[in-house]
Amino acid sequence: MQQQRLAGIDPAAGVSSSTGYLSPTELPDLLLSDHESSSVDDFLAFIGALPGPEDASSAQDATREGSKGDVSLGTFEDAAGPRQAPAICRPKAKPRRQQPERLRLKDQRKYQRKLARVQDLQLQVAELQQVLATSEQSKGARASVSVDTEAKELTERQRAEQMLLEVSQRKNELMAENAQLRKHFHQATAHSDQLREMLHAEHKLYLANASYFIMIKPLTPPDCQKELRRSMEAITAFYGVANTLTRTRAICGWDEKRMTEGARFHNFRVKTLHLKLARTAFKQTWQMFISPLWTEKMFSPVMGMRIRLVQHVDDDNFLFCYDYSASQILPQKSDTPVATIMALVTKFSTSSGHYIVTRGLQRGCVEVQDRLQSPAAASNRGAWLETLTW
Secondary structure, eight states: OOHHHHHTOOGGGGBBBBTOOOOOGGGGGGGHHHHHHHHHHHHHHHHHOOOOHHHHHHHHHHHOOOOOEEEEEEEEEEEEEEEEOOOOOOOOOOOOOOHHHHHHHHHHHHHHHHHHHHHHHHHHHHHHHHHHHHHHHHHHHHHHHHHHHHHHHHHHHHHHHHHHHHHHHHHHHHHHHHHHHHOOOOOOOOHHHHHHHHHHHHHHHHHHHHHHEEEOOOHHHHHHHHHHHHHHHHHHHHHHHHSSSSOOEEEEEHHHHHHHOOHHHHHHHHHHTTTOOOOOOOHHHHHHHTTTHHHHTTGGGOOEEEEEEEEEEEETEEEEEEEOOOOTTHHHTSSSOOEEEEEEEEEOOOSSEEEEEEEOTTTTSSSSETTTTTOOOOTTTOOOOOOOOO
8 A cells, every 4th residue: 555655665765753744756756656656746746836824824935934835735535545745845935025126015005095185185285374364353343343443333323322312302392492482382271261351351341331333223022022923933944944944953053973073063063951840041142142152162263253243122122233244264365255143132031942043134123323434334234134043
């Protein structure tokens, strides 16, 4: 057997005692058969051509230590059983001359990388320095802008304070002027009230001592009764027609809506008639109708009503002169239409109530001459109409 033959070889002849492999240089000295020797040679050549696991480790050891190492083959087992393969001693690897060059290139590449990194860091430092300088410049600009803004705000604040001071001074002046004007207004109101009272007293004095008119043909109580009967006939006819017509919603020029809003006549009427007896209310209303001042207030100011007493016939009959002036409602101030009416105001009582009748007299019923006018009144002046004014 081949194993027996290999075992019979002298170790001094080139067999390794530890591994049992043969050196390739001593294989020709073995006494083998032709068939066995050829098969072993082919097998060993095939095995020598393949790199074993020890080749990689030996190559790494040779690279690190720079020394050559022996490469040996392991044991092989065939069908006949385990046997020892002949040891093959390979020549020692030569020291690699390229190793220092590789290390040098590696160090050079490492240096180039570090140099590029240093250059990148220098560029970053330059950029950071530029950003820092820009931020310092912007900070200085902001500081200057803030200083300018503060100065501008201070100037505006001072200007606003100055304007506020001027406004307060002007307000104080206006308040003082307003107080002075209010004082003057109250004084003028008091003076006007005094003047009105003086004129009213003067009017009463004229009524007590003399008349504005010269009675050429004065009225008598029978004449007043005659006019009263005619008035009642007119009132009856008027109410018969008024029941079939719509209301005009106006009394003495006052609209009912204005009356409800607080007209003087409405307030006076409410104060006079509210919760009062019929006789008392009638007495107060009669005092209002025989007073020219209060009778004028019953009409709207736009009518320009002026009432003057003409004749005091008795306690139940008074003759008044009504002047209607339309100067306040017409644009032509030169031609002012004036309507003059002689009206007889009469009171009487019946079983159903108390009545006050104002009757416009016909022309020729009474003849008077106005003292305020130097010439006598023309016959065609004035509208002596048969008109029911109340």
